Amino acid sequence: VGCKKMLDQPVQGAYEADKFFNSDVNANLAVNDAYPALLFTDGGSNAIWVLGDVASDDAVKGGLPGDQADFDNVDNFNILPSNSAVEAVWRRYYDGIFKCNVALSGVPDVNTMVSDSVKKSVTGQAKFLRAYYYFLLTSCYGNIPLHLKVETVEETQQPAAPQADVYAQIEADLTDASGKLPLAWDAANNGRPTKGAALALLAKVYLFEQKWQQASSTAQSVRDLNIYSLTNLFTDNFNQNKKLNTEAVFSVWHQTASSQSFLGNNLNQWFAPRGSLNGYGFFNPTQSLVDNFEKTTGGVVDPRLDYTIARFGHPYYDVDYDSSWSTTGYMSKKQIQPLSEIPATIKGDGNLNYEAIRFSDVLLIQAEALNEQGLGAQALAPLNMVRKRARESYLYDNTLPDFGTVPDGLLPDVVVTDQGQLRDIIRKERRSELALEFHRYFDVIRYGSAYANSALSDKPAFNYDQDKFFPIPQSERDTNKKL
């Protein structure tokens, strides 16, 4: 007996998994852990910016030649399954899904130690996040394994499910989440998804599935919540002091100089110029993206160009722009903060949120979905809301030249209702509005092979059928025999 007792040495400071979910507090702790996969605390391990934008016609890798060579390989479509960006995105978001499944495993109906209200909240959050991660994953990789619970060793082997099944699961999770999530959280919980976020993501998923009617009606239901609107200043979406603006539907939060753990936005360093600004110089926008921004016949350019892209002759926040910074001549301004906010000494500890879903995205989803249903006239309203906000920067941004009046012919309301013409206009608008927010490549692919081949015509190795999705990573192939 004595030796039996001696041999009982229970784990200290942690729970055996089946004994953890014994209180509301613990259930909440579990769902909290489903969030960190969202963070951009390291520019290399959350490489969605590489797959979303560097692969597209909007940006190149930048930085020093040879540095992060695999990101260049994505740009050039010389993509092996062991490519580090391809591996990183897979690993990161599937880990997020695992954390969601752990949280969900602890709040079944039979568990009476967690209150119903907390079960509802935890379920809503975990399902939203799981859907968000699966949506990114299926956008990147197409047919992928579905993991929906805490698995035994044997169950970790899962075949790749057809994309339709993945979408069905995402729809189910988001539908459930939208019924369980609140319209808004109390202040301390800002950053958790809301009902609006679930509906907005659902609208986007429908759009990707080309379920046009559901996409437009779900986008409308987001609008009908009457809590979102476009900010007067476009740049409020990229401003550390405006994290809680009316346009932020779902944000990935970051915090500079966090009191515990490192929680800063590391892209501030990855995307900043090398040299005295202490950046790495990655993520250089292309001429093609610059050219996408409309210009008036008088030469006045869409103000979003200079909000999005740094270029010669225009200030780069608090310093002058230096053309030698970039291989394309341009640098990204999104995810970047001025030195007055984040000094060079703590460059990698940025304070900007990443706006995963903005209300302008919802409006453009609705416009596109309506137009695809042949309802071009109805599509104009949400489209023109986005354009109006952009041109009216001249009414709100006192740093613009001739501030106070909108220059003649700048971003006029669209009146075209021809489906084909309007489709091109909406796509162009979407590219300008959401540029360098890591969405472009998925749009390019979604628009189909003709569009993609034309957009990526300067990448000779690009082959639509082969590159529509990135390869499932080597590490998964090596370990998952059911693939």
Add this chain to the structure above:
Amino acid sequence: QNTERMPVTGVITGPDNAPLAGATVTVKGTTIATSSNASGVYTIRANSSDILVFTFVGYERLERAVGNNTILNISLAAAGNTNLDQVVVVGYTSQRKRDITGAVSVINNKDVANIPVGGVDQILQGKAAGVSVTQSTGAPGGPIAMRIRGVGTINNNDPLYIIDGIPTKDGINEISPNDIESISVLKDAASAAIYGARASNGVIIITTRKGKSGRPRVNINSYVGVQKPADLIKMANTQQYITAYNNAAIADSATNKRTLIPTGMIDTLPDVNWLKEVLKPALITNSQIAVSGGNETSTYIVSANYFKQDGLIMNSGFERVNLRTALTTKISKIFSMGTNVNFSYGNTRQVGSSGDGFGAGNPGPSVVRYALFRTPATPVYNSNGDYVDLPTHPEWFGDGLNPVGLAANTDRNFYTYSLLGDVYVEAAILKNLKLKTDFGMNFINTDYKQFFPTWGVDRHINSPNSLAQSTAKDFNYNWTNTLTYNTTFSEKHNLTVLLGTEAIQDRINQMSASRTNYTDQSSQFQYLDNGLGRITNGGNQDNWALFSLFGRVNYDYDGRYFATFNARRDGSSRLAEDNRYGNFFSGSVAWRIDKEKFMDNQDIFSLLKLRAGVGQNGNQEISNHAYVSVIGADAFYPFNGTATQGYSITQKGNPNVKWETSTQTDIGLDMGFLKNRLNVTVDYFVKNTSNMLIPYPTPPSSGGAGNPYVNAGKVQNQGVEVEASYNTDFGKDWHMQLSGNVAFLHNKVVSLADGQPIAAGRIDNNIFATLTAQGHPIGAFYLLQTDGIFQNDLDVFTHAYQGQNIKPGDVKFKDISGSEGKPDGVIDDNDRTFVGNPIPKVTYGFTANFQYKAFDLSIFFQGVSGNKIYNQVLTDIEGFYRPFNITERMYSNAWHGEGTSNEFPRLSWEGATNNKRPSTRFLEDGSYLRLKNVQLGYNFKGSWMGKISLSSMRVYVSAQNLFTITKYTGLDPEMYISDNGAGDGVKAVGIDWGTYPAARTFSFGINANF
């Protein structure tokens, strides 16, 4: 016949003519005995027909007939492996070497004396067949890989150490090599099975020095040496680098616009040899003083030792202080007791030196790697005397760190305080029955402290600055009880029975804390209180326990037939209740053929002993709670800007995990020739590990928590070991002793969980150099195979497709396979294949000792053969993918037109993606033969010594690592595991990220006895 015993007297000396105090003299066949005094003088009563037996631990037993002598001066030879009467500690008891039935190697203090190394494990290198000892790197105080009979498992392969009865997996560095009396290595299962659950990797039993009865003896032992870097890699100089850069820029100009480095600039640029800048001569010193003595009932020894080894790289080093006391006393006829206490303090200073700073627990970016990378065209210091950080033109001269600045700004310390000791009581209850109870404790406190200063002129390295500290307390106790009974019946039957129990419990407590933002970086303010920024802290505890019952029977008949049987039952807290206990059995037999009648008329063999044994051992070196999934504190997320804790499954468990078991069969032959002047031992063994505990490689899509252990997988090691020694005297003044050992080893993974291979040894993001797979050795290299260099366009055109932009001068790879399992005309990951492994096929050591009058010379060679090393850092300094420096041979030999090279590709960045693919291009033969130690000593003699109570004095000069014969082009073929591979264990050894090279050491020492 003269039956009256008369006094016989004489002086007993050792081979160095120094008197031996405390040597035992007995009249054979009687109980008459005495011992020599401090001057080595003995007096005993004997008659002319008596035979005197002279014995002294560590020396050859000697018998001399008295005859008509009244004075018999005796010189005892030092014991070597040849000493068959030597008593060997074999696990809870000791045995005469000649009676041992298992495979046991013995190393005596004398074999390893005065080798200038810090650790007990290091001195075993090359000394015993089948015991492979490799420094992870040459960094002082760094870990040592000790492998007995190969790598038996993908888990922990460290042997179990028993230090004076105290079992420990990690206490080996707490003691000083100078305190060692002898070391027994239990290699086969038959010997080690008495240690059961923790013995599958073999057992190393260390016996420390004890006092001997007699007048107090004072021993002083000291050396001082200087270490120098040796065999550095030749790198390109500034002129060569710029030429190479510009040639490549011109060659690549069509696809890749790079501006040329203006050649006029060369005159303004420095030419720095970075390896020489970071590797500087350093001191090594050791001082030991020991006082010992005793009387008939008690003995004592007190010793103090100070060892200090500065590293070749600034801010690295190791120092240790040891204080030790051992007492034994006979309380009464029945009871005796003893104690042995060792206190040590150690300080290891580390700089990152063998990785790329990737991975947890890594000391950070490597000084050595940057010293290789950094182009010679950037100065060490700027005009202000600050370390130059980013080169003026990083696009030309790279953006790696300044290695000298990096070393200077590294302040990483581990302070270890340890107490290792035991108390035992032995009761001779009956004449043949002994009870022993032994209570031991091992307490190790490790404090870590590292300050990360902000430095760099333009890059703000370590910004904000920070201080990290942690403390770990590992407390372990063991309580062992044994009952030993031995008897002889019918004269020829000898029987020993041992029964025992053992309880071991271990507790580790840890605390850690850090703060950032120190306004004053000076050491005076490097305390947690002074950080103004982020505050973090943590703490945890973990426990485990082991309870065991064991027994052994030794039987021999007439000194001719021997049999040993062991049984042990272990219970471990690390397994779920149903699987907690494991039973381990072993048996072995031996036959002294030379004692048979039919051998009487031969004079070839003076000893011929055949041994055979089979047995099982366990391995429980997995995490403490592998049987259950664990939910604990994980990551933070800033809800509304406030860091908020999350909990999740951090480690996946498997309720079914059970013991990993190794079954070993050993057949051995001990042979003595020429009256045992020549001794040869040969062993053949097969060691099968089954139910290997494997962290099941779950797909990344199932989440990132630690993989669960499953029992699946078999590994086989088989090998042959030979040890030989030869002693001879020629002439009056010459003595020679030669000894050598060699082991041949073959390692193979027989099966794995679901046949699933395990990739390890990350060499780039998601690229791994090794694959542990069925049918191949553990951690075998799995790479593309090169097939020379493309010489012309036709060559490129006709060869399998390797990707875009392949040009003449690029590396050609073999089309081994494809997605359909056969060559498919495309080079991709399917063409990787097994191309060798890091486990040496042969390991060997050779020692020659010569004595001429007062001089002695010892020469010790050691080497390995048949292993491969993946020279990862070569991918950086010959891969030519970023503006890093290149080797001089790459500069001179790079392909520059058809027929110019079939080994080194063209200098081209556009070609680098292809040319630096992980392949056999960077895989090299790791064989080496190293002159590990040469030592020349002189023993003083003369009457003047007696006047100052000096009984002996030896001075010596010694050289360590004087030369190395190897084809390996890296800094040091004697490398085992890099900082990057540490987490992968034996699955990722032999990957050289630029290793901390072993130093060439010249030292001078003195050893005096008073």
